[in-house]
Amino acid sequence: MSTTSINGEAYTDQESDTIPLLTSERSNINSTSQVAIVGANVCPIESLDYETAENDFFKQDWRSGGKIQIFQYVFMKWLLCFFIGLIVSLIGFFNNLAVENIAGLKFVVTSNMMLARSEGNSFNLVLFGMAFLVFSVSNLILTLFASIITAFIAPAAAGSGIPEVKAYLNGVDAPGIFSLRTLIVKIIGSISAVSSSLFVGKAGPMVHTGACVAALLGQGGSKRFRLTWRWLCFFKNDRDRRDLVTCGSAAGIAAGFRAPVGGVLFALEEMASWWRSVLLWRSFFTTAVVAIVLRALIDFCLSGKCGLFGKGGLIMFDVYSASVTYHLTDVPPALALGVIGGIFGSLFNFLLDKVLRIYNLINEKGIVYKISLACAISVSTSCLLFGLPWLASCQPCPSDASESCPTIGRSGNFKKFQCPPGHYNDLASLIFNTNDDAVRNLFSKNTNSEFQYSSILIFFVTCFFLTIFSCGIVAPVGLFVPVIVTGASYGRFVGMLVGSHSSLNHGLYAVLGAASFLGGSMRMTVSLCVIILELTNNLLLLPLIMLVLLISKTVADAFNGNIFDLIMKAKGFPYLETHVEPYMRQLTVGDVVTGPLQVFQGIEKVGNIVHVLRTTRHNGFPVIDEPPLSESPVLYGLILRAHLIELLKKKAFMSATVPTSIDALKLFPAGDFAERGSGNGDKIEELRFTEEEMGMFLDLHPFTNASPYTVVETMSLAKALILFRDVGLRHLMVMPKISGVRTSVPSVSFSKILPVD
Amino acid sequence: MSTTSINGEAYTDQESDTIPLLTSERSNINSTSQVAIVGANVCPIESLDYETAENDFFKQDWRSGGKIQIFQYVFMKWLLCFFIGLIVSLIGFFNNLAVENIAGLKFVVTSNMMLARSEGNSFNLVLFGMAFLVFSVSNLILTLFASIITAFIAPAAAGSGIPEVKAYLNGVDAPGIFSLRTLIVKIIGSISAVSSSLFVGKAGPMVHTGACVAALLGQGGSKRFRLTWRWLCFFKNDRDRRDLVTCGSAAGIAAGFRAPVGGVLFALEEMASWWRSVLLWRSFFTTAVVAIVLRALIDFCLSGKCGLFGKGGLIMFDVYSASVTYHLTDVPPALALGVIGGIFGSLFNFLLDKVLRIYNLINEKGIVYKISLACAISVSTSCLLFGLPWLASCQPCPSDASESCPTIGRSGNFKKFQCPPGHYNDLASLIFNTNDDAVRNLFSKNTNSEFQYSSILIFFVTCFFLTIFSCGIVAPVGLFVPVIVTGASYGRFVGMLVGSHSSLNHGLYAVLGAASFLGGSMRMTVSLCVIILELTNNLLLLPLIMLVLLISKTVADAFNGNIFDLIMKAKGFPYLETHVEPYMRQLTVGDVVTGPLQVFQGIEKVGNIVHVLRTTRHNGFPVIDEPPLSESPVLYGLILRAHLIELLKKKAFMSATVPTSIDALKLFPAGDFAERGSGNGDKIEELRFTEEEMGMFLDLHPFTNASPYTVVETMSLAKALILFRDVGLRHLMVMPKISGVRTSVPSVSFSKILPVD
Secondary structure (H helix, E strand, O other): OOOEEEOOOOOOOOOOOOOOOOOOOOOOOOOOOEOOOOOOOOOOOEEOOOOOOOOOOHHHOHHHOOHHHHHHHHHHHHHHHHHHHHHHHHHHHHHHHHHHHHHHHHHHHHHHHHHHHHHOOOOOHHHHHHHHHHHHHHHHHHHHHHHHHHHHOOHHHOOOOHHHHHHHHHOEEOOOOOOHHHHHHHHHHHHHHHHOOOOOEOHHHHHHHHHHHHHHHHOOOEOOOOEOOHHHHHHOOHHHHHHHHHHHHHHHHHHHHOOHHHHHHHHHHHHOOOOOHHHHHHHHHHHHHHHHHHHHHHHHHHHHHOOOOOOOOOOOOOOOOOOOOOOHHHHHHHHHHHHHHHHHHHHHHHHHHHHHHHHHHHHOOOHHHHHHHHHHHHHHHHHHHHHHHHHOOOEEOOOOOOOOOOEOOOOOOOEOOOOOOOEEOHHHHHHOOOHHHHHHHHHOOOOOOOOOHHHHHHHHHHHHHHHHHHOOOOOOOEOHHHHHHHHHHHHHHHHHHHHHHOOOOHHHHHHHHHHHHHHHHHOOOHHHHHHHHHHHOOHHHHHHHHHHHHHHHHHHHOOOOOHHHHHHHHOOOOOOOOOOOHHHHOOEHHHHOOOOOOOEEOEEEHHHHHHHHHHOOOOEEEEEEOOOOOOOOEEEEEEEHHHHHHHHHHOOOEOOOOOOOOOHHHHOOHHHHOOOOOOOOOOHHHOOOOHHHHOOEEEOHHHOEOOOOEEEOOOEHHHHHHHHHHHOOOOEEEEOOOOOOOOOOOOOOOOOOOOOO | OOOEEEOOOOOOOOOOOOOOOOOOOOOOOOOOOEOOOOOOOOOOOEEOOOOOOOOOOHHHOHHHOOHHHHHHHHHHHHHHHHHHHHHHHHHHHHHHHHHHHHHHHHHHHHHHHHHHHHHOOOOOHHHHHHHHHHHHHHHHHHHHHHHHHHHHOOHHHOOOOHHHHHHHHHOEEOOOOOOHHHHHHHHHHHHHHHHOOOOOEOHHHHHHHHHHHHHHHHOOOEOOOOEOOHHHHHHOOHHHHHHHHHHHHHHHHHHHHOOHHHHHHHHHHHHOOOOOHHHHHHHHHHHHHHHHHHHHHHHHHHHHHOOOOOOOOOOOOOOOOOOOOOOHHHHHHHHHHHHHHHHHHHHHHHHHHHHHHHHHHHHHOOHHHHHHHHHHHHHHHHHHHHHHHHHOOOEEOOOOOOOOOOEOOOOOOOEOOOOOOOEEOHHHHHHOOOHHHHHHHHHOOOOOOOOOHHHHHHHHHHHHHHHHHHHOOOOOOEOHHHHHHHHHHHHHHHHHHHHHHOOOOHHHHHHHHHHHHHHHHHOOOHHHHHHHHHHHOOHHHHHHHHHHHHHHHHHHHOOOOOHHHHHHHHOOOOOOOOOOOHHHHOOEHHHHOOOOOOOEEOEEEHHHHHHHHHHOOOOEEEEEEOOOOOOOOEEEEEEEHHHHHHHHHHOOOEOOOOOOOOOHHHHOOHHHHOOOOOOOOOOHHHOOOOHHHHOOEEEOHHHOEOOOOEEEOOOEHHHHHHHHHHHOOOOEEEEOOOOOOOOOOOOOOOOOOOOOO
């Protein structure tokens, strides 16, 4: 029996966009063949393995153990979820606290300096210059700090981290994304980047932080620091770690937006490639912990013990108005917003993709270039933030304003900026503010006449482009909040255009605008809908929000892909889609396997193994029993590279091809074959062997996964893709249909080695 | 090569609870063997097939066609979703309108009759008796009507229908659940059952209605009524129909509770066994249509054009209070509610299961018994509803009541019943009311002193038991609303006990109580959470609701399974869980296959086929090519029973075992092999053959699925179950590991029949 194996690691070819699954280079239908690993030329990416390796060791595993082990496992899993929720909510709280205090202090100081000027009512260039200097220098220092720690300590912490986590959950492990170092840089860097008044968000980094916390907790402590716990060994496999990371990313959104249900749905809709119903339940538990802890902490802050933080409750942008009524006449503007959101969203994705590619070229030149780029963005942002409000004319304060007008200092609407008493600068209320406050001002109700057309327009253009240019800098920066701000600004603009023809408040138009831009760039449906509901506490708008999201996603999908997928592609992470392309129905798996096939004998020469491991990058190899071990050549199973390396390290070699009395199972404790933490695996290049050892043999049978998934070579690529994706495979063996009878010598029974009769 | 096949149809054995997947009766490890079909002895259940049958016909399928076909397919799928949403929302609206008008009219008439009495201030037995007579007789008539149409016209419409739809989405098609007749009876029966003041809900029947609409739309019209459209032929397969039914059930919840996001999540969490991300997007679209249409219709009704209906908006129980604040001191009562909910929920499930089993015994005796049972329940309910309020003493109206007190007539709080002017009967406010109004009263804020302990307790006990006894009657009755009422009542009771120690309103305790009882009996997490949010528009309670749901589900899971699964089991529907039991890791698939294996040759005698089809109930058969057709015995693929019957019907037989010039592909248009509507398949017993025909041959190759899923016999049952469930299989071929070389004669090449070389 001849065997063919697809060993394609679920990699997409990032050079050619046409054939995502596997390259098609099959030369001869009868030759044994194997697919070359394509992709992964940008950074050394590790693949994850979600298949249960059913070798003899697995039978010793805890899973086959008694009730106590199973109880320990289940208990530990829930306990870990609890700790993920607890730690992520603490980080999220600390993050908010730090940002609001740092950024708030900056705005208070700067505003007060300008206030001193404007109270004198004469244009004092020195005071204004000093205020600008304080503002821009503090921003520059914060940005510099964020980019320096990112560039030098943990480059994997740059960006939002959502594409990396999404790629991980699809089965690709980028180096260092889940290290302790990355986690710390991510938290601190995100705080300083967001505080530096860049148009960047903190929700994306929170997702990465959550995933990172989960991965670190699940890794079972650190061997280096002697922090290990026996009970944690249950999680030393890719499957359980993937579940924890999914819960962690849900907790991240829950903590970032204080949106627990939205977090679960975000993890389900956007992040996870494989989902089981028990995972829904577990991630819900995790985000419930986040919600309860956050609620308690915010409760504590409401009494004013948290400095400048503490005005918001669990709802970030609470613009609820009990009297929301809308009629059929409000549907056309909502439709228009959907279409605009779709167009702007896809344009945003397109431009961001281009800018990221240009930034990549700059960043490749060296760390100094990276950091200079970040500084340049920071300085230009400071200039725009300080300069643009001068373009807007001062407005007299409305007599019926529910808030104080003008506000001086940090939070609130109706910023004074350079205006005389009793007046406010509407553009400054938006732009010379934290992003959160800008959103709050845009969403605010009963302020229909607050903003001028020109101010909103200037703000929208500034947001749109600054977001695009800020996203790619070397610091932990997210996209959610800037996208919400941008969307809210054009939403409010549309609301002002529609004016009195609509029964809706302009603040509600801003909410719909934010929904449309989120839908147009991120292309989620249910999760965005719930996140917007949880952000704004406005359930009555639900039908309109659903409508807007549907239309913006549909329109934008006609142009390009979702933003995270584009970034993932730009970063060179392979991603296996669930979607079946029509051409896949025409090809069979037999058409796409390529050679030469690398197989091992059941009892294989050490030299051969070392040679094959050194010359290929495959992660698994078929094990074949050939005569005289069996009647005719027969596929025994699949052995993984990691297990082979572990075997070679132990050097439990045999001198001949006959089974010896070495009881392999006793020699290797099961823990040796457990999956290491991310990126900690041994390399074949590090192992050294003598000439004598190279001539000895290894019995691979006890270590081989004896029940790999196989398909017949006539199966269509489409059907194989469904199997690959639905079950979460990394290897798939392709069997020929015909039983090629190569030999018919009488069989020699090695029943001791071959438990299969 | 010998072949073994698991042909177990994903059936669970409903007699023995121990081995869910397959019976284990393998006599001899080397013999070819096949699993007997277990289960399905309660009613003739059809299984569904979600695997793509890749035979020669499939290559002619539209999927392999041009862009036009693919566009038609995608367009039709969205169009169907739109129509599902539209029709379901219209039905849901009509349902609400009818119920509120019928039930409302009944209460208005009865109350007015009693009012006439009480205004005279003397106890007028005649008037009271007349009021009771009108009330109970109208209830009896409505119940009788519902049960008669259900029993005589469409027995499949009885109950909520959620277990049936859930079983369908798991791959089991009960007869008649998706017929037009069932749909009509479901709608009308549900309206009259709910209007008859029984403790039954209308949300469950709405789910079934939605699924039914989806299945009927997807069936591609009716051949009998000549309503067919060529474009609908795309949906003549189980896979697409399953997707539509999932969207339909989401639309059902969306229309029943006016909870569009909750509907999507309900379908995802509770109903669907297989889920793809594109389905999330499509079901979201469907429920968005429901939300928008419902919103427009309710908008229309707000102007008072819908009779007694029209008070509610899109939020059914709008108890929002902007000033919800709660502190850590409110957590212990919430925890207690969670525990109580878990205990009551599992007790409820336990009792309901027992009562349903008793009812089954009664119902088996005949239609008269069924209908009498329904009538008995109706009469006792009427008596309780009319009698119990006399146990409560009249309370003086609060001076600060936001509503009029006492209310006379239908809607509102503070029912007058028998009380003197200026007083109200608190028990009557709950029990002598529609369920929706009872919930509204329990959830209402600022009414902390409205209810007495005794009244709430009486109401809780009545609800709890009446719900259990009403659920099994032969009428379309749901469970959601009664469960919400029951939970709200003990929630309010706990709130009253906690009293002033808590900062929470009693109405909010009722919401938490409803959440806990829902969680305890239905065991959902995210979907229930969102449904409760959408029902009550109270996002600030989110952390507490999550906490309560988590605890009640955890506590209840310790005792028994979720209510729908219990009903499904009682009804005898097999259900394949995703969950892997520990023992499954010990067994291999080779251990559980049973014999004898029924295989067909690639070119098979008609008599053999007819005999095997008549004597077995397997749905698929392995096709083997043996010498001289091939070098050695080789598995060609899997042929389905339905396709074999279609072949036999056409009688395109050959006279010899050599390939003839009959071009099978031209003889059979692809439509002949499309899946029929539910339960419309032909039976082998209906076909007749002459002696001569029985001796002829059939070439099965073009009709055989040449790429079935196969596993090696050493694979553990756990791993095979994951494959079975994740990919949605119905058949799985088990291959032996050893290539049993039975013959080595020189091969005769039949390359024309065997495209595989």
